Amino acid sequence: MAKVFVSSVIPAPAAEVWAVIRDFNGLPAWTPFVAESRIEHNAAPDKVGCIRNFRLRDGGVIRERLLALSDYDMSCTYSILESPMGVENYIATLALIPITDGNRTFAQWSAEFEAPPEREAALVQQIGGGVFGAAFESLKQRFAR
């Protein structure tokens, strides 16, 4: 079981950051690598169990199922159903916590998955840096003040 953990500080109040993050269909709006996204069967994007189907800028298609969404904890958990990355049993959680000092937001994104041992390190690097880290960078710039 491989694990990824990435965290950052977003210079905006948690409620504002959460408003962006909680939209399960909103990846094109705040990540640099998603070209377009839709929710299958026209489900609401906050309906737990819904599936987002999005296309990466490099053309790859990923399908992910919303497993849990909490406005109380400001956290969102999802699994990968289909992707070009070659991972199994992939479950990730993105969560926000308010930083009262400066009214900012602590953001953490973690994932667990299974992959062939020889590809594990590269996948951890790719998901942690290329996906989660890059998304946080873009989120930070969006809220830069």
Added chain:
Amino acid sequence: MVAVRQSTVLQAPIATVWRILRDFNSHRLWHPAIAASEIEDGAAADAVGAVRCFRLQDGGLLREQLLSLSDSTYTLTYCLLEAPVPLLDYVATIRLRPVTDTDATFWEWHSTFAPPAQRREEMIRLVTEQIYQAGFAALRQYLAAPISPPTPAPAPTPVSDPTPQPAPVVSPAASVNQNRTAVLTPAIVVSAYGGPEVMQLQQIKVPAPGPGQVQIRQSFIGVNFIDVYCRNGHFNLLNPPGIPGMEAAGTITALGPGVSGLSVGERVAYACAPVGAYTGLRNMSPDLLVKLPPDISEETAAAVLLKGVTASFLLHEVHTVRQGDTVLLYAAAGGVGQLLLQWLVQLEAQVIAVVSTPEKADIARRLGAAAVILHTREAVADRVMELTGGQGVTVAYDAVGASTFADSLEALAPRGHLVSYGEASGPIGPQDISRFSARSITLSRPNYSHYTDTPAQLATQTNRLFAMLRNGAIRLAPPRHYALSEAAQAHADLEGRRTTGSVLLLP
């Protein structure tokens, strides 16, 4: 219950920050409010269950217990055991999380607690600003200080010296004197739970009053039976070494910063926790003080305040006694009993007094009891039914407890009210309430603090009491005086039932 949650980001790796915070004895190094800290009984600072004892910069004493510690989630939880402020049921958690993109640390500090209603905002502010925010700033500064190495945590609690350090026998305030003038004063210190002999006269240092405190030069100190329970460990209101006593009167000699509505020279009294009254000088929160009217002497206030306030809420709030009510009163010749009896007579109630000896029966009759039952010779419930023509009493005031509870229930009229306000003969234990329906009985078990814990509530009680003293409805037997140094003798006499009326210590 309120919850306080504060968080910040420190520009230091999580391992560095955690090494400091996981040390339950490290606050003295970095937190500005803490003057000294030690782990009690030689426990390790990372042993779950360890108790740390803080001395605050303002002289207060704080004890906290480690409830959980996790190196895997960088989390620790602790609770407050003892504090100079009413942070009741305070449980706090510190949790760290790594900020991976800048190798920094996200630090959350949160707690829940139950402050008294009238000090709610003050307590929330205290925890938010003076403990958490001040702590964040101080640890940030500590980490940035050029002289502090990157891993500045102190060594774990020395295991080379496992013998418990005897806590200093002077007041906790004594060793803390941050650029303020402390004054020596005589005080009675309970060195360990035990008999009267564990009370010793010592000179202690009392610091200048801190923010929100006033200093009182005490002229009379009330001795109550609860002081005996504090001394012998029956109640845990006092942790040795400590100063007992919950009632005194005197004159304000100094005001701390931020105090308004009181002035130096004013005469005040108090009857409340925390313990610490057996001393010449004492710092107190103004909220707990009663201003004495010109016609109420300090001696009277120290002799009657605790018992009189108790009588006031028992007769007017726990149960509202009305003219013509028949009332069963146990221990009618005792301290609170005599006040209740005189007050009930003033309210024109018919009092059936229960006492143990013919001498006490004489006292009860003299104070106005309509009938007296000697419980050593008569069956109380049967006698009550005879006296009331089979009706029973409207209300029974019973502080005796285990040995009288059944009789008290038996003696009640339909819809009668049993006010159980003490358990002198032992705990009453679990009761089957279904039998209460046979007579639609109401049972009350009042707690002093719930009738006195706002300044308005306290004023209601004391105004009633002072009015009863003024109009002569309540007459006090002359209090018995002891020098403060004779506190042990006073306790021995009280326990030996050799006193009648109030007992006072004179510093």
